[in-house]
Amino acid sequence: MAYELYTRTNQKIYFAGLSLEALARVEDGRAMNAPALVQAGRESALFHLYGALLGLCHEIAGFYRLPQANAPRAELLLTREVLESIAIPELAEMVELANSPQTWLAKLLVAHAALFQPPRAPHKPKGDVTQPLIVAVSLDDEPEDELSREELESWRQNLKALAIRFREGLNEC
Numbered sequence: 001m002a003y004e005l006y007t008r009t010n011q012k013i014y015f016a017g018l019s020l021e022a023l024a025r026v027e028d029g030r031a032m033n034a035p036a037l038v039q040a041g042r043e044s045a046l047f048h049l050y051g052a053l054l055g056l057c058h059e060i061a062g063f064y065r066l067p068q069a070n071a072p073r074a075e076l077l078l079t080r081e082v083l084e085s086i087a088i089p090e091l092a093e094m095v096e097l098a099n100s101p102q103t104w105l106a107k108l109l110v111a112h113a114a115l116f117q118p119p120r121a122p123h124k125p126k127g128d129v130t131q132p133l134i135v136a137v138s139l140d141d142e143p144e145d146e147l148s149r150e151e152l153e154s155w156r157q158n159l160k161a162l163a164i165r166f167r168e169g170l171n172e173c
Contacts, residue, residue: 005062009055009163016048016156023149043115045152049159050074050112053105056163060090063170075109090166104158111147 023041026034057077061069064086071077078098083091097105 005055005059006163006167009052009059012048012052012055013156013160013163016045016052016152019045019048020149020153020156023152027149042147042149042152045149045156046108046111046115046147049108049152049155052156052159052163053108056159056166057091057094059163060088060094060166060170064088064091078109090169094162104155108155108159 019041023038023045026037026041031037054071054074057071057074058069060066061071061077066077066082066086066088068077068082075098076082077091078095080095083095094105097103098109100106101110
């Protein structure tokens with residue numbers, strides 16, 4: 001195996017694709033444990049997408065010889081503080097994407113961080129008969145939508161396109 005930084009990014013993008021293919025097969029099947037397999041496929045794809053993002057960050061940091069080139073998490077490189085030390089256009093674009101909540105990169109980071117949160121039971125009003133019939137319910141705790149395979153695939157394609165575009169600019173002539 002080549003020990004170039006781009007190989008890890010490519011590998012993780014490929015693995016994310018394999019996870020998404022497996023997820024598609026599970027969604028089409030009728031296995032008894034399908035919900036667990038769907039969740040496992042989603043988490044696997046998300047894990048590999050984050051790894052690809054981290055690999056791309058390592059590629060950029062390694063090319064520019066940043067002191068943070070060995071950062072263990074992408075969030076450590078995608079900060080305004082890193083940009084203040086040296087103006088890197090590729091990193092600036094990624095920081096901008098990461099800090100805009102509606103972008104695919106910000107959603108990927110949020111979804112990956114959510115993997116490490118403990119499960120929370122949904123809030124249900126008590127069914128006590130002594131309570132009034134009309135109960136105020138907070139709408140803030142609406143259930144979160146599950147990530148779809150299509151959304152994960154679009155993140156993979158966006159990350160792949162970003163890597164290809166950045167690599168064209170990172171080539172030394």
